[in-house]
Amino acid sequence: MMLTELTIAGAQGGLRRREFSATELVGAHVAAIERLNGRLNAFITVTSDLALDAARRADAILAGGEDAPALTGIPLGIKDLFCTDGVRTTAASRMLEAFVPPYESTVTANLLADGAVFVGKTNLDEFAMGSANITSAFGSVENPWKRAGDEETVLVPGGSSGGSAAAVAARLAMGATGTDTGGSIRQPASYCGIAGIKPTYGRCSRWGTIAFASSLDQAGPMARTVEDCAILLQSMAGFDVRDSTSVDIAVPDYRAACGRSLKGMKVGIPAEYRVAGMPAEVEAAWEQGIAWLRDAGCEIVEVSLPYTKYGLATYYIVAPAECSSNLARYDGVRFGRRVPGESLDALYEATRREGFGAEVRRRILMGTYVLSAGYYDAYYLRAQKVRNLIRKDFENAFRTVDVLLTPTAPSPAFAQGEKMDDPVQMYLNDVFTVPASMAGVPAMSVPAGLSASGLPLGLQVIGRSFDEESVFAAASALERAAGFTHRPAVRAEVV
Amino acid sequence: MTYLIEGRDGPWELVVGLEVHAQVISQSKLFSGASASYGGEPNTHVSLVDAGFPGMLPVINRECVAQAVRTGLGLKARVNLESRFDRKNYFYADLPTGYQISQFTHPIIGEGAVEIELADGSTRVIGITRLHLEQDAGKSMHDQDPARSFIDLNRAGVALMEIVSEPDIRSPEEAGAYLRKLRMILRYLGTCDGNMEEGSMRADVNVSVRKAGEPFRTRCEIKNVNSIRYVMQAIEVEAVRQVEIWENGGSVDQETRLFDPARSETRSLRSKEDAHDYRYFPDPDLLPLVIEEAWVQGLAAHLPxxxxxxxxxxxxxxxxxxxxxxxxxxxxxxxxxxxxxxxxxxxxxxxxxxxxxxxxxxxxxxxxxxxxxxxxxxxxxxxxxxxxxxxxxxxxxxxxxxxxxxxxxxxxxxxxxGLRQVTDTGAIDAAVQAVLDKNPDKLAEYRGGKDKLFGFFVGQVMKAMAGKGNPALVNEALKKVL
Amino acid sequence: MSLDPATVRRIARLARIGIDESDLPALQRELNGILGWIEQLNEVDIDGVEPMVGTGHAALRMREDVVTDGDARDAVLSNAPDAAGPYYTVPKVVE
Known part of the structure; x- marks a missing residue:
């Protein structure tokens, strides 16, 4: 049995039936990391020894009987934005190269409490700012997928959770945590042919997760199946008194939602997502998705989200503004990199110049500018008003439909080196994912098929606030209909 | 009683507004569970939230909100049932997150009033513009190392109330009376101990001068004055400085200044001003603060x-x-x-x-x-x-x-x-007689019309009785005999 | 609106990010590119629209006034790049 080919749902059963041990399961993934991480660079920090220790403890618990927690012995990758107690947490930044948090984020603590085993900290765009995982101070991540007939060209895994997406796609972990601020779970999931969900803002605690843009950041799971995402989110989600934006609503049974019938579900197709210049194969995948859902018993409804086209521009005001403030704490005094200076200001300026990469510096400057005296009203305040209009678009749409279906990204994964001269071109990758982030509603990417060049294309299901169940139900139906069994060129069992 | 500064070409009126920072009395900090008590070993009243560690988030303390509401009620001010928290962004060594959480656009308390009484018995009402909650900063120490300043974050994150007055104050005396009255109210309410020496109450003083009937002229802000006496002195010397500038044809720059009590002068802090632009925006880690009218009523019912x-x-x-x-x-x-x-x-x-x-x-x-x-x-x-x-x-x-x-x-x-007062008239009469016998000359003078000597006789009788005589009975007995 | 080099310098100073004069042209070009692109928001009619505040899901929760944290100096100083005894340090600040 190829242990690295299992789903989480499958491994849960196998572990309990003693078909294999947690040590074997974790060991197989650790071995795959050792073999492939040098190439893929999906992990910044690999914690093999800790993982194998944890696997042995998991085996002891599993040997004890039936009541082992759900994720006992399941090897996961943790995006290196989640603070992990005693394990270096870098946010892929030189600034935090040597930062060892003395605390565990709520989301990872929840996973640990459910028995999960962490195999390492996955790579990302620096401070989660990027759409291609090329801004990491620890080097870019390689997408394990290859264009058909082109083994040479290195493709980007998407971003910012590119390390998590690549690790899961290449079978280096059974699942991974991601964070999504404007598409950072969904877009890399689409590029790497896996599933990933950004739950409703407030569903997963932000406590202990390094902030990029506080009003947008949400943690979520990435895995190879929709059901596996449901299993992981079940553990990650939940109310946390330490996060004032965490919402005190019971977490429903997500796994059960995956099998739910779609009879009578109304699916909205937003006209405004048919953007000019969308590649025909992306449009075709979307049409195919619409057909699949119709076949599953859904009613398809054209809807309008008139302000959605302003989502991206709004995002690129709000997110940098918040990041310019959130990243002010990296000043070389209490933690992180310190570059000496003659004066306090000299220390700040040298530390922040050397500690942050170009994209992070650019966004901090942008955010500083849009908040500065004389420009606040024209940029930040205006953006927050447009954001309210975007949110109302979704509210209106969800008065008539249960979920929305759109493509996840305007293209399949592109090659490293493409789209890199102009920041705006890079930002356009998030055009379909950003609106849901702005509105705070849950959204999931699920693999729907391959492009002409043999690369995965994802479809996005967007739901009402706190109705992740409908999202899981629709995404599961798409997954079943798509029967996506393609695997990337670079993966654990390929030597 | 108008306070005027006599200038070269006529009198100038003083215009002062005060921003008082009052530390809230509470067990724990405004947004973290660390102790808010004064003192403590360096960096022991500090949580990872206070130190601004990555991923740490603020959660507001109900008691600090209650204290602000109580203070608002005590200042007869409007309580805003919805208020918001903003970030004030600036870099400083004792500000761990690079921003202070404050309330900029929507403070918890709106307009109120404080009545002050002056030495001549007159009273005046000083308007309160607003009161808002914010975080205190940590402390820098500069004299322990030749090249470095040391940072202690014990105070970082303790709740402060910033109480802003209208520019209604017209003399140093009024400023002093206002601060004393405000401190008295805070102490009565138990919302701030008002201890200016420990820094739990400090004032920023906005001063300008004008000719009678003019609109306001440019003001200067004198930061962080930590005693009532210094506030009064600072106003006085700053006003004189401004009058001199105006009368010499110059103009006062709007700026932040520091009061130096040793030299009794204010000094520009322009260097620190350098490009201050606080970039306030709503703190996305916190939702709007909404309080119930019934809760406010409950607090009002228990005010002292x-x-x-x-x-x-x-x-x-x-x-x-x-x-x-x-x-x-x-x-x-x-x-x-x-x-x-x-x-x-x-x-x-x-x-x-x-x-x-x-x-x-x-x-x-x-x-x-x-x-x-x-x-x-x-x-x-x-x-x-x-x-x-x-x-x-x-x-x-x-x-x-x-x-x-x-x-x-x-x-x-x-x-x-044995200090019981003697009310035995016999004993009193005897003492009276003995005194008269001992002072025939005085008796003669008294009878000759020197009425004032009555007091002398009372004194002598009381002395003879070791002070224990009942004064009314002694008076009575003396009158009878004299 | 378009950024001139002085404005780029000013915001870099506000953000305490050191920049060299040689960085300025590229930064100015990139930031202006982004700004030009977000100008599209000017076409949105925002009259009478409230800005988005909070998440709309709930009001702020308040915690009880109890000391539950602190007294953890080792953790607080564990990552300090230049601690001196119980203190963080910075280059001497002259008041």
């Missing part, structure tokens, strides 16, 4: 009686003069002490003793009312002895001194030292 109301009640209920009532309500503890003494007794006698001998004794011994060697009940016991004629007023002063020294009760002292 405030100084103005208490002072009026003392006048009405105890029939004591307004000035005395003012002295007695200056501190809650004094007012409580007085009320205990006055209960069931002559309230005016009680006021005279508390304000007179008792305060003098505290001053002399360096004690406070909290550790007074004479309790309110003990002082009351002594007053009872005066009222029932056991001792007279003069002996009472001796008994009081003895109480102060020994802590004994008045009754015990009177008993032990």
């Amino acid at each position: 009686e405030l100084p103005d109301a208490k002072r009026q009640r003392f006048q009405d209920e105890y029939g004591i003069p307004r000035y005395d009532a003012g002295v007695l309500v200056a501190e809650q503890a004094t007012a409580d002490f007085y009320e205990t003494v006055a209960r069931g007794r002559d309230p005016r006698l009680a006021a005279n003793w508390v304000i007179g001998d008792f305060f003098a004794a505290l001053n002399r011994t360096g004690r406070t009312i909290q550790d007074s060697p004479i309790s309110a009940d003990a002082l009351g016991g002594m007053l009872d002895l005066i009222t029932d004629g056991t001792i007279n007023g003069k002996i009472a002063k001796d008994v009081f001194e003895e109480m102060l020294e020994t802590g004994e009760s008045a009754a015990d002292i009177v008993e032990r030292k």
